[in-house]
Amino acid sequence: MAVTIIDVAREANVSPSTVSRVISDSPRISERTKRKVRQVMDRLNYHPNFQARNLAAKSTKTIGVIMSHSTSLAFQNPFFPEVIRGICTSAHSNKYGMYLSTGGTEEEIYQEVVSMVQSKKVDGIILLYSKMNDRTLAFLKEADFPFTMVGRPYQYEDEITYIDNDNRKIAYELVNYLVNLGHKQIAFIGGNLEYIVSLDRLEGFKSALKDMRLQYIEEYIIHHHNQVTNDIDSIRKLMNLEVPPTALIAHDDSVAYEIIRHLEALSIRVPDDISIISFNNHALSAFVKPPLTTVDISIFQLGLEAANYLFEKICNTQAPIKNRFIPTTLIERQSTKALRNETIK
Amino acid sequence: MAVTIIDVAREANVSPSTVSRVISDSPRISERTKRKVRQVMDRLNYHPNFQARNLAAKSTKTIGVIMSHSTSLAFQNPFFPEVIRGICTSAHSNKYGMYLSTGGTEEEIYQEVVSMVQSKKVDGIILLYSKMNDRTLAFLKEADFPFTMVGRPYQYEDEITYIDNDNRKIAYELVNYLVNLGHKQIAFIGGNLEYIVSLDRLEGFKSALKDMRLQYIEEYIIHHHNQVTNDIDSIRKLMNLEVPPTALIAHDDSVAYEIIRHLEALSIRVPDDISIISFNNHALSAFVKPPLTTVDISIFQLGLEAANYLFEKICNTQAPIKNRFIPTTLIERQSTKALRNETIK
DNA sequence: CTGAAAGCGCTTACAG
DNA sequence: CTGAAAGCGCTTACAG
Numbered sequence: 122m123a124v125t126i127i128d129v130a131r132e133a134n135v136s137p138s139t140v141s142r143v144i145s146d147s148p149r150i151s152e153r154t155k156r157k158v159r160q161v162m163d164r165l166n167y168h169p170n171f172q173a174r175n176l177a178a179k180s181t182k183t184i185g186v187i188m189s190h191s192t193s194l195a196f197q198n199p200f201f202p203e204v205i206r207g208i209c210t211s212a213h214s215n216k217y218g219m220y221l222s223t224g225g226t227e228e229e230i231y232q233e234v235v236s237m238v239q240s241k242k243v244d245g246i247i248l249l250y251s252k253m254n255d256r257t258l259a260f261l262k263e264a265d266f267p268f269t270m271v272g273r274p275y276q277y278e279d280e281i282t283y284i285d286n287d288n289r290k291i292a293y294e295l296v297n298y299l300v301n302l303g304h305k306q307i308a309f310i311g312g313n314l315e316y317i318v319s320l321d322r323l324e325g326f327k328s329a330l331k332d333m334r335l336q337y338i339e340e341y342i343i344h345h346h347n348q349v350t351n352d353i354d355s356i357r358k359l360m361n362l363e364v365p366p367t368a369l370i371a372h373d374d375s376v377a378y379e380i381i382r383h384l385e386a387l388s389i390r391v392p393d394d395i396s397i398i399s400f401n402n403h404a405l406s407a408f409v410k411p412p413l414t415t416v417d418i419s420i421f422q423l424g425l426e427a428a429n430y431l432f433e434k435i436c437n438t439q440a441p442i443k444n445r446f447i448p449t450t451l452i453e454r455q456s457t458k459a460l461r462n463e464t465i466k
Numbered sequence: 467m468a469v470t471i472i473d474v475a476r477e478a479n480v481s482p483s484t485v486s487r488v489i490s491d492s493p494r495i496s497e498r499t500k501r502k503v504r505q506v507m508d509r510l511n512y513h514p515n516f517q518a519r520n521l522a523a524k525s526t527k528t529i530g531v532i533m534s535h536s537t538s539l540a541f542q543n544p545f546f547p548e549v550i551r552g553i554c555t556s557a558h559s560n561k562y563g564m565y566l567s568t569g570g571t572e573e574e575i576y577q578e579v580v581s582m583v584q585s586k587k588v589d590g591i592i593l594l595y596s597k598m599n600d601r602t603l604a605f606l607k608e609a610d611f612p613f614t615m616v617g618r619p620y621q622y623e624d625e626i627t628y629i630d631n632d633n634r635k636i637a638y639e640l641v642n643y644l645v646n647l648g649h650k651q652i653a654f655i656g657g658n659l660e661y662i663v664s665l666d667r668l669e670g671f672k673s674a675l676k677d678m679r680l681q682y683i684e685e686y687i688i689h690h691h692n693q694v695t696n697d698i699d700s701i702r703k704l705m706n707l708e709v710p711p712t713a714l715i716a717h718d719d720s721v722a723y724e725i726i727r728h729l730e731a732l733s734i735r736v737p738d739d740i741s742i743i744s745f746n747n748h749a750l751s752a753f754v755k756p757p758l759t760t761v762d763i764s765i766f767q768l769g770l771e772a773a774n775y776l777f778e779k780i781c782n783t784q785a786p787i788k789n790r791f792i793p794t795t796l797i798e799r800q801s802t803k804a805l806r807n808e809t810i811k
Numbered sequence: 812c813t814g815a816a817a818g819c820g821c822t823t824a825c826a827g
Numbered sequence: 828c829t830g831a832a833a834g835c836g837c838t839t840a841c842a843g
Binding site for chain 1: 468513514515516517518520521526528531544546547550551554555558563564565566567568569570574581584585586587720723724726727730748749750752753754755757
């Protein structure tokens with residue numbers, strides 16, 4: 122049925138081995154033979170069978186890309202396409218394809234990864250998240266399977282190749298930015314603490330407070346576990362404190378939008394009554410009112426480099442552990458404002 | 467190295483054929499034998515080789531998912547993760563994986579699809595877009611390869627299985643909605659006309675004007691080719707017309723956001739001075755100011771059904787051509803307003 | 812209910 | 828520079 126290497130070999134009066142070598146453009150075949158064989162391939166409309174090649178060559182020419190489970194997926198909406206685009210760019214130039222997994226539950230993700238590895242569906246894996254006590258990560262590390270992560274791992278930092286932003290430093294600098302605007306009461310609406318990105322941002326926030334000799338106030342910290350549960354009550358409570366914050370750092374632009382809406386319902390204006398700064402620079406953040414001051418985390422670059430590092434590992438099992446922080450940019454728009462003298466207190 | 471079916475067979479004192487049948491849970495093997503073989507599999511930590519199975523069985527257990535090229539990708543940001551989630555859900559329950567392609571250029575996409583088909587990388591393909599004169603579509607149809615589309619094809623509508631929203635009807639109803647609010651001057655900011663979704667929405671808009679005996683005004687139609695090129699000038703020109711529109715239909719929420727910002731710069735308020743209604747109900751559209759009235763197009767469902775139809779085709783080459791419009795919901799928020807008597811003109 | 816054998820379509824030492 | 832042969836790890840008629 123399908124035309125095979127045998128058919129081509131017969132037509133071209135060469136052996137199948139030679140045809141195979143022409144496919145992979147081996148330098149050991151003469152240009153003349155190559156030309157002859159290629160002509161026959163064209164004429165017969167021959168295309169090498171992907172699976173057969175891979176089975177014989179013991180590779181897959183495919184990488185697996187693992188998302189966090191879907192509850193957080195909604196949250197990562199704007200992240201997803203960009204990071205995939207970065208990975209695709211690298212995969213494409215390495216002549217690799219990508220196998221995508223978005224398991225429903227954490228257990229499903231784990232099972233899918235195990236199956237990818239055990240059944241040899243992929244040559245390497247990119248984990249698009251980093252969380253605490255992650256079985257999937259533990260499995261990959263244990264199996265010594267080539268993988269890289271987007272996100273700093275919680276443990277074994279110097280045994281795992283990863284790409285990340287320097288979230289601790291960024292959070293630190295955001296506090297600094299607000300302090301320079303005269304703010305001293307700064308609240309922090311963080312993300313799900315199972316994810317390292319959330320931990321890091323919180324840690325940076327705290328250490329900045331300490332260095333700048335600002336008081337750490339428990340009530341100024343809110344953990345926003347997922348988009349749905351955050352309600353107006355937590356914001357109301359925050360703003361009803363005896364000394365309410367004059368500025369606020371949000372874990373993600375979408376969180377910031379939501380908060381702004383809640384504040385509005387409470388007749389608190391941004392940035393006049395409170396400044397807001399956040400992370401991730403969604404495509405739409407320039408268009409909301411007020412346009413958000415936020416950190417661009419170079420999502421495309423995160424994906425691209427995570428893939429590049431993975432290909433290094435795939436090519437060379439002995440490739441050294443690497444990790445890198447991708448630079449970020451603070452995009453100053455209009456959600457923050459210098460505090461006037463009429464400071465509270 | 468890797469443990470194979472042969473190792474299991476030897477240990478279990480059965481033939482490789484029997485092991486193979488245990489893997490696929492064939493009813494022709496006794497429970498007793500199955501149990502015995504499975505125990506050995508566990509003990510040896512055996513996992514069937516994906517590629518070898520597929521080569522022998524002449525299937526791939528993989529579907530290909532094709533995005534539109536990346537210039538439109540940014541535009542589709544919120545669409546992408548949801549539609550993938552829908553597809554994954556279906557793929558998962560059919561025990562299929564997905565191979566993702568995001569070519570850079572249209573030519574790259576075409577080449578990737580050709581290679582997916584010719585090299586037998588996938589059993590079927592989902593096209594996540596529908597545009598005019600699409601080589602990729604033509605190729606798939608010509609090759610008689612199993613595929614489905616998200617989006618109504620421009621040609622051969624009754625020869626191609628697809629899932630879509632009834633964009634013509636929706637656009638029609640949006641006009642109707644605005645007319646019921648008293649609007650007669652309605653502008654339309656459409657999408658790239660190469661895509662059928664844009665054509666359909668425009669067509670629905672026009673036919674509604676006709677049925678409702680509203681004048682069709684050339685200057686009220688703007689084609690917004692991609693997010694970047696739309697500038698404040700086109701909006702200024704629109705609003706400076708002798709009779710400016712009192713309402714506006716935008717092709718996508720992100721377009722609406724952008725327009726709102728431009729209007730704001732021109733000191734035109736939404737919805738007080740002009741009503742805006744749009745398509746696609748982005749996750750954030752509830753949070754912008756003003757919260758957008760928009761059409762929820764059930765993206766998850768589009769992906770799910772496109773995949774379901776594809777699996778029908780894969781299982782049965784003779785499966786009839788199908789197509790279906792997924793219902794949509796108008797989400798009424800605060801970007802539209804009834805026109806008062808102080809109507810212009 | 813189970814097995815022997817051929818085959819899926821390639822790659823890659825090995826030999827010349 | 829090219830070929831013959833073994834092998835990658837499975838599945839599936841066919842036979843019993």
